[in-house]
Amino acid sequence: MTNWSELPEDISDLFLNRLSRCVEDFVIFDVVCKSWRSVAIAKRNKQSDTFFTRFAPWLMLAKRDNDRDESVRSFYSHSSKRIFNIQLPHIKGTRCWGSPYGWLLTIGFDLNIHLLHPLNGIQLSLPSQPMFPELSDCYNNPEYLCRKLVLGSNPSFWSTRSNQGCHVMALFGPYCRLAYATPGDKDWTSLEDHYDYKDIIFFNDHFYAINTDGYLKVCDISSIPPKAIDLASPPEDIYPTEFFYLVEMFGDLHLVVRYVKGEVECPALDYHFDPTRFEVYKFNFDTRSWIELYYWDDKDEALFVGNNASFAISTSKYPEFMGSSIYFTDDHCEFYKKDFCDMGVFDFDEEMVEPF
Known part of the structure; x- marks a missing residue:
């Protein structure tokens, strides 16, 4: 034939x-x-x-900044080592976060927030940026309005779910507070707590957050008012750092700590942060304490960390990725339009960084 x-x-x-x-x-x-x-x-x-x-x-x-067609976004496939340009008119003039479910979370300069699946075109609306509480002085700066958005679950399942997994949790404002919403809500609901959070994760039907001092909180969004409750102190002997990531691996909650040398010269930026090493800790819910991992018992995992939601994948299912490794991207929101230098792969066993 x-x-x-x-x-x-x-x-x-x-x-x-x-x-x-x-x-x-x-x-x-x-x-x-x-x-x-x-x-x-x-x-x-x-x-x-x-x-x-x-x-x-x-x-x-x-x-x-010099891209001619603002409705086209570029994606890199590590599997085929190719770049694909996709026409996405819905995200023209927006800032985007990725998710482990294939959905993008977008914020536009029109102050509207959406969920978008770039391959099937489905788009869901969330409350707009002015609906973040206590941000009347920041409306002209979208980067201050929202620092990170994290999904509770795959939006493709939301029609069959009615629990808090259907929510989106946000780090918002100049002090990185917590708020949540779901498509159809009119407003974002802030949590009654202090500020300066670094990362969020949805794990075992709850949102967890870690603040700049390394304290782990569990978010109770069913209480009135919603609040973040102290759960655990930071791991022992960690140094002050700008970078904490919460990620699920092997069915357990893990903390990734990223240490940097500081500001160094880079041709594409005035400065950037040079990563030196990563530490990984597993959380013990019985003792409410962190256990440092010096090696991974199962090498069949690769972690992905950055300004979007952190996640892990099995390298036996995706052999093009290296096991026992951490893939990282620059997560400075103020430089998200520039040519990042500090992106690469950290080999956890060899304690070496290989830049992209």
Whole structure:
């Protein structure tokens, strides 16, 4: 048969099932011809809740000031070592955060906040930036309004969930306070607590947050008023640092501490932070204490940390990534449009950084 478009749909479906875990393979399959596209759409609709999560993660590249088309965003595939430019008119003029579910969280200079899936075009609205409490003096600075947005769960499942996993938690304002909302809410609800938080994670049906001093809090958003409750002190003997990341690995809650040398020269920036090493701690909920890991018993994990939500993946499922490694990106929100230098991979066993 010379006309591939005339293949029976069940045969085309077998081809689609044997594609690699690179989402670009699916995209290419989707545009071969109308008959193959119909097979791809049927597959995607049948597995709508989990389809895109089976692909290896992409790195969304920073928007450059001299880019002509502001509606096009670039993504780097570590699997194929290629860059893909995707037309995304919905995020023109916005700042974006990634998530481990394939969704983007966007904030525009029009002060509106959305969830967007870049591959299927679905968009959900969240309360706008002026709905953050106590921020009347910061409306002209979107970077102060929101520092980080973290999803409680995959938005594809939200139609079947009614618990706090459907929420989005935000670090907002110049003092990095906590607030949460869900699509359909009119306002963001702030938590009754102090400020200066560094990271958030949704783990075992609860949001957890860590502040600049390394104290771990559990967020009780069902209480009136909602509040962050002290859970654990920082690990012993940690040095003051600007970088804390909470991540789930092997089913346990972990803390990644990133140490830097400080400001060093960089051709693309006035300065940047040079990472020297990372430390990883596992949290023991029984003793409410952190245990430092000097090696990983199971090498089959790669961590991804940065300004977006941190997460881990299995390198046996995605062999193009290195196990027992930490993939990191620059997380200075004030420089998110520039050419970052401090991005790379930290080999946890060898304690070495390999830059991208």
